Amino acid sequence: MKEKKSNSIIVISLIPVCLAVNVVGGNLASALKIPLYADSIGTILAGMLCGPAIGLLTGALTGVVSGIFSPIMLAYIPVTGIYGLAAGVLSKKKMMVKIPKLVVSGIIIALLGVALASPIIALVFGGITETGQAVIIAVLRAAGFGLLPATLISSFCTEFLDKLLACFICYVIVKGMSDRYLSKFQLGELYMKRKKLQIDFDDDDEEELQ
Amino acid sequence: MDRQSVEEKLKRQGGVIENFCPFTKLMLVVCTAVLSILFGSLIYIAIISAVYIILSLAAHVSRDFLKSYFRLFIFFGLMLILMNSFFQSNESEVLFSMGKVSIYEEGFYRGCRMSSIILSVAGGLLFFTETTPIQDLMVMLGNIGLSSDIVYVVVATFQSITELSGRMEQILDAQRSRGIETDGNLIVRAKAVLPMLITLLLSSMVSAEEKAIALEARCFNCQGTRTALRVYKTTAADIIAMIVLALITGGIVVAGFIL
Incomplete structure (x- = not known):
């Protein structure tokens, strides 16, 4: 782990940008009135490039930051955290390198999110969300489903599409980055066009500064 | 001063x-x-x-x-x-x-x-x-021993949000002028998401690198006591x-x- 120290600064400056992307992406989705959240793109990107730990941190901080705008989001910290964690682990296992694998990863992330979000929606908020989900949940409950299954079913609908889109966007972004840039991140090597890179690009910055 | x-x-x-x-x-x-x-x-x-x-x-x-x-x-x-x-x-x-x-x-x-x-x-x-104000909270938390990395991340996040929202508006206008429709039915609007987000993300990745260089130039990783503009x-x-x-x-x- 020779590069760890010099990596950390770029990671530290990447996290705020990823967090802001989450917030702005969410705003864009609601501005275009698209029934997606689009608020986990930054988290997944951080996980993809920097590994599970940074992904988890970015995800958890997303919860904290959105919590400042709407305190309800604080209850979802575990969910936003698991997105980053899952993206990091999947990326490490080379599950995000090719499109077919990417789809599987998207599904896994969505499944984990639903599995974690539903109990939170059901237990903390009694099945109420600020989105249209509340109506679906109410209808399902009236149709005889229990609180937990009703929440699960309604979450599945939105989550899958959202996470697939997020993974796809991240993939396009990472593919669009230069090798020089990717080399600064822990998992960046997986996505480089040129394999087996020998040159240490990390020294670039230091030389520029001197 | x-x-x-x-x-x-x-x-x-x-x-x-x-x-x-x-x-x-x-x-x-x-x-x-x-x-x-x-x-x-x-x-x-x-x-x-x-x-x-x-x-x-x-x-x-x-x-x-x-x-x-x-x-x-x-x-x-x-x-x-x-x-x-x-x-x-x-x-x-x-x-x-x-x-x-x-x-x-x-x-x-x-x-x-x-x-x-x-x-x-x-x-x-x-x-x-x-x-x-978020700076107050973070300076306070920094004073009682929260790592300066986290303090920077949170404070910088709020700066980045305003920055990126501004850039989002620019990109929205730019892409509209190139003929991307942002009004209409769901499919038309959904099609606008990709050209918007990908442009935004790539440009923000560049800014992340610039910030990293700026931080390094200001000796962010140095050991020793740190000073803050605001004191509470x-x-x-x-x-x-x-x-x-x-x-x-x-x-x-x-x-x-x-x-």
Whole structure:
């Protein structure tokens, strides 16, 4: 782990940008009135490039930051955290390198999110969300489903599409980055066009500064 | 400009409530949360709403706060009570019925309880964030030993959000002028997402690198004590307020258990 120290600064400056992307992406989705959240793109990107730990941190901080705008989001910290964690682990296992694998990863992330979000929606908020989900949940409950299954079913609908889109966007972004840039991140090597890179690009910055 | 005049300039103009230390305000949130878990009811909701509204009026943040609090109140407060009243019908007594719709006693009280917990925690945090600039909180947390990396990440996030929102507008205009439609049916709007987000992300990745270089140039990874432009101290008023809060909460809890 020779590069760890010099990596950390770029990671530290990447996290705020990823967090802001989450917030702005969410705003864009609601501005275009698209029934997606689009608020986990930054988290997944951080996980993809920097590994599970940074992904988890970015995800958890997303919860904290959105919590400042709407305190309800604080209850979802575990969910936003698991997105980053899952993206990091999947990326490490080379599950995000090719499109077919990417789809599987998207599904896994969505499944984990639903599995974690539903109990939170059901237990903390009694099945109420600020989105249209509340109506679906109410209808399902009236149709005889229990609180937990009703929440699960309604979450599945939105989550899958959202996470697939997020993974796809991240993939396009990472593919669009230069090798020089990717080399600064822990998992960046997986996505480089040129394999087996020998040159240490990390020294670039230091030389520029001197 | 010497340091003192800078500090003078940065001195907060706010009133008494804004100038309380962030920890005092957090303590208020914790106290109301504890009380709501123990004594959640319809009366509690009324009292807690009154407390926060009065405090926000005193702190001159009332308009933003009231708007968000009202939304919270309608979406979560009332909805929780209503939904629980209709569905939690384990053969409990009917409290009120109108035609086919009945409100069940057990569900009603359950709903009130949940709603008071959510309103006091979320409302309290809302009040906290409305009255506390994020830099204050982070400097305070940095003072008590939070890693400077985290302090930077959080403060920079808020800068990045404004920065990126501005850039988002630019990209939106630019892509519109190139013929991407942002109005129309769902599919048309969904098609606009990719060219928007990908452009935004790539440009923000570049800015992340620029920031990293800037940080490195300013010796971010150096060891040693750090200085901050803003300096905050816990005042006597904070300590008194904390003691009073603790006494009130303790008093109510004790009284609640005796009665």
